Amino acid sequence: MTSLPKNPPKKKLGLVIDLDICVGCHACAVNCKEWNTGGHSAPLTDSDPYGADPTGVWFNRIHSFEVENDQTGGRTVHFPKSCLHCDDAPCVTVCPTGASYKREEDGIVLVNADHCIGCKLCSWACPYGAREYDEDAGVMKKCTLCVDKIYNPNLPEESRVPACVSTCPVGARSFGDLGDPESDVSRLVAKRGGYDLMPEQDCKPTNKYLPPRPKRTGAEGGSAAARLTPVADSSAGVLARWVDKFLSA
Amino acid sequence: MHPAKSVIFFTTASGAGYGLLFLLIAGDLLGLAPGGFWPAFTGYAVSYALITGGLLSSTFHLGHPERAWRALTQWRSSWLSREGVMAVLTFLPTGLYALHQLFFPERMPGITGVIGVIGAICCIVTVYCTAMIYASLKPVHAWSNRFVPAGYLLLSLMTGALVLNALFALFGPPSPVFLILALLSLIAALVWKISYWRFLDGTKSLSTPESATGLGEFGRVKLFEAPHTEANYLMKEMGFQIARKHAMKLRRITLTLAFVLPLLLTLLALFVGGSLAAAALILALLNAAIGIVTERWLFFAEARHTVGLYYGAAHA
Ligand code: SF4
Ligand code: SF4
Ligand code: SF4
Numbered sequence: 001m002t003s004l005p006k007n008p009p010k011k012k013l014g015l016v017i018d019l020d021i022c023v024g025c026h027a028c029a030v031n032c033k034e035w036n037t038g039g040h041s042a043p044l045t046d047s048d049p050y051g052a053d054p055t056g057v058w059f060n061r062i063h064s065f066e067v068e069n070d071q072t073g074g075r076t077v078h079f080p081k082s083c084l085h086c087d088d089a090p091c092v093t094v095c096p097t098g099a100s101y102k103r104e105e106d107g108i109v110l111v112n113a114d115h116c117i118g119c120k121l122c123s124w125a126c127p128y129g130a131r132e133y134d135e136d137a138g139v140m141k142k143c144t145l146c147v148d149k150i151y152n153p154n155l156p157e158e159s160r161v162p163a164c165v166s167t168c169p170v171g172a173r174s175f176g177d178l179g180d181p182e183s184d185v186s187r188l189v190a191k192r193g194g195y196d197l198m199p200e201q202d203c204k205p206t207n208k209y210l211p212p213r214p215k216r217t218g219a220e221g222g223s224a225a226a227r228l229t230p231v232a233d234s235s236a237g238v239l240a241r242w243v244d245k246f247l248s249a
Numbered sequence: 250m251h252p253a254k255s256v257i258f259f260t261t262a263s264g265a266g267y268g269l270l271f272l273l274i275a276g277d278l279l280g281l282a283p284g285g286f287w288p289a290f291t292g293y294a295v296s297y298a299l300i301t302g303g304l305l306s307s308t309f310h311l312g313h314p315e316r317a318w319r320a321l322t323q324w325r326s327s328w329l330s331r332e333g334v335m336a337v338l339t340f341l342p343t344g345l346y347a348l349h350q351l352f353f354p355e356r357m358p359g360i361t362g363v364i365g366v367i368g369a370i371c372c373i374v375t376v377y378c379t380a381m382i383y384a385s386l387k388p389v390h391a392w393s394n395r396f397v398p399a400g401y402l403l404l405s406l407m408t409g410a411l412v413l414n415a416l417f418a419l420f421g422p423p424s425p426v427f428l429i430l431a432l433l434s435l436i437a438a439l440v441w442k443i444s445y446w447r448f449l450d451g452t453k454s455l456s457t458p459e460s461a462t463g464l465g466e467f468g469r470v471k472l473f474e475a476p477h478t479e480a481n482y483l484m485k486e487m488g489f490q491i492a493r494k495h496a497m498k499l500r501r502i503t504l505t506l507a508f509v510l511p512l513l514l515t516l517l518a519l520f521v522g523g524s525l526a527a528a529a530l531i532l533a534l535l536n537a538a539i540g541i542v543t544e545r546w547l548f549f550a551e552a553r554h555t556v557g558l559y560y561g562a563a564h565a
Binding site for chain 1: 250307310311312313314316317319320321322323325326327328330333352384386387388389411432455456457460461462463464466468469470471472473474475476477478479480481482483487554555556559560
């Protein structure tokens with residue numbers, strides 16, 4: 001049934017991605033691939049993986065953007081993007097077969113690979129480019145929010161989070177119920193001014209992005225120059241001077 | 250958007266087929282079509298060949314053509330599904346009417362008139378559904394506007410009329426009513442196409458690299474590094490871009506072949522008679538066929554998808 005759930009899901013599981021923290025290491029994309037190539041929508045087919053023109057199915061991709069500003073100078077922002085599990089998911093309503101659906105119990109958007117005819121219309125309807133066509137299987141695939149991990153009774157409680165979340169080395173990804181205003185993720189979004197991508201497309205995405213914090217200037221005491229002043233001068237002890245010499249060599 | 254051959258053939262062929270079918274039925278209902286079995290028989294045969302050929306070709310680009318029947322189930326929400334359902338339904342009233350007209354023309358109870366009207370309406374609704382598949386896609390600014398359904402309907406009528414005139418010319422002198430109809434639809438479609446291109450050149454999607462990333466408050470956003478070194482599915486399917494110079498050349502080809510030449514040739518057929526008129530009408534159809542395929546190719550190639558904003562496009 002590709003109509004959206006009649007009763008909009010109360011529980012809205014999703015991700016909060018902190019653009020201030022993300023270092024663009026691609027670890028979440030790699031672990032996403034690792035988990036999901038054995039999961040709900042397995043395999044995540046690659047073609048020509050070691051050849052000249054490798055392509056393949058990835059549910060999570062890391063873009064890097066340059067933000068130019070004449071006043072404040074430029075900055076680089078690493079930007080992971082996966083399915084945003086939208087409230088008004090156009091990928092679901094355009095699907096002619098009922099293969100695409102949004103779960104009433106938690107809002108997760110999934111594809112039933114046994115019903116998908118591979119018409120690709122859902123990938124045209126998603127403004128974010130979150131759908132992935134598997135040329136080999138002839139069906140559409142996408143981020144499952146690791147539905148086979150977050151509810152997996154065989155895993156210890158603390159491991160029941162999406163693969164991308166558990167693997168992020170800097171903690172830039174959080175997972176939780178964005179439908180509950182009291183949840184940790186909702187509080188985080190409220191505190192940091194989390195926002196929707198392309199609100200003008202009216203998809204009401206569940207996933208939220210946290211903006212980079214304003215650049216710190218020297219006046220606030222955190223500038224690089226200040227931190228690099230030598231730790232020791234001639235009045236320091238021998239050991240301190242030796243350490244300083246060693247470190248600045 | 251990537252211009253897939255199967256989809257171009259599907260939309261142009263089935264568009265012409267439904268236009269022709271509509272004109273055959275409407276022409277017979279109004280008593281405008283030339284009499285005789287063979288012109289009508291050939292007309293129906295060609296229209297069903299175009300429609301069925303188009304529908305079959307549209308299943309070629311599916312990953313699982315054998316499951317295509319499932320596409321008939323989600324008509325409540327999906328225009329693609331509605332299109333499929335209408336395509337199947339249209340066969341019924343139009344087929345009944347064609348059988349009646351061809352084989353039992355003398356018996357004309359009121360009910361066949363009703364079936365004919367239903368059939369003609371079904372043709373229009375089916376083409377409208379095809380157009381709405383595109384017009385309902387908000388991420389593609391070039392498509393999600395009111396020009397698109399109007400254009401699909403007009404071009405369907407226009408190509409249907411050109412096929413009809415070329416076919417009827419094989420059997421006898423062309424009918425002035427259908428020649429004038431073709432001329433009017435050619436002019437309307439030409440005006441529509443020029444206004445569409447004007448609209449396209451002067452408009453931009455609301456979505457920008459800034460709104461796509463939400464980073465606009467910090468400055469101008471430019472792609473620094475793409476996620477992968479090689480093109481992925483999204484870039485191949487949605488990131489297709491055509492150079493402006495090439496687009497302009499193809500627009501001129503479209504204008505000439507799809508509209509201007511068929512217009513002049515149909516006009517010629519209106520004034521000369523006999524085999525010269527027939528030759529002009531067949532030539533008009535051949536020109537229009539190449540022109541419309543170019544038009545449809547451009548319809549895809551010139552359309553930009555918002556996903557491009559994540560891959561370096563400055564606007565969508
Ligand atoms: S991000 Fe795209 S694929 Fe995911 S729910 Fe929204 S529209 Fe659908
Ligand atoms: S590709 Fe599959 S999931 Fe997507 S719209 Fe077509 S049938 Fe539905
Ligand atoms: S939630 Fe799971 S499937 Fe989605 S991007 Fe993260 S790891 Fe991949």
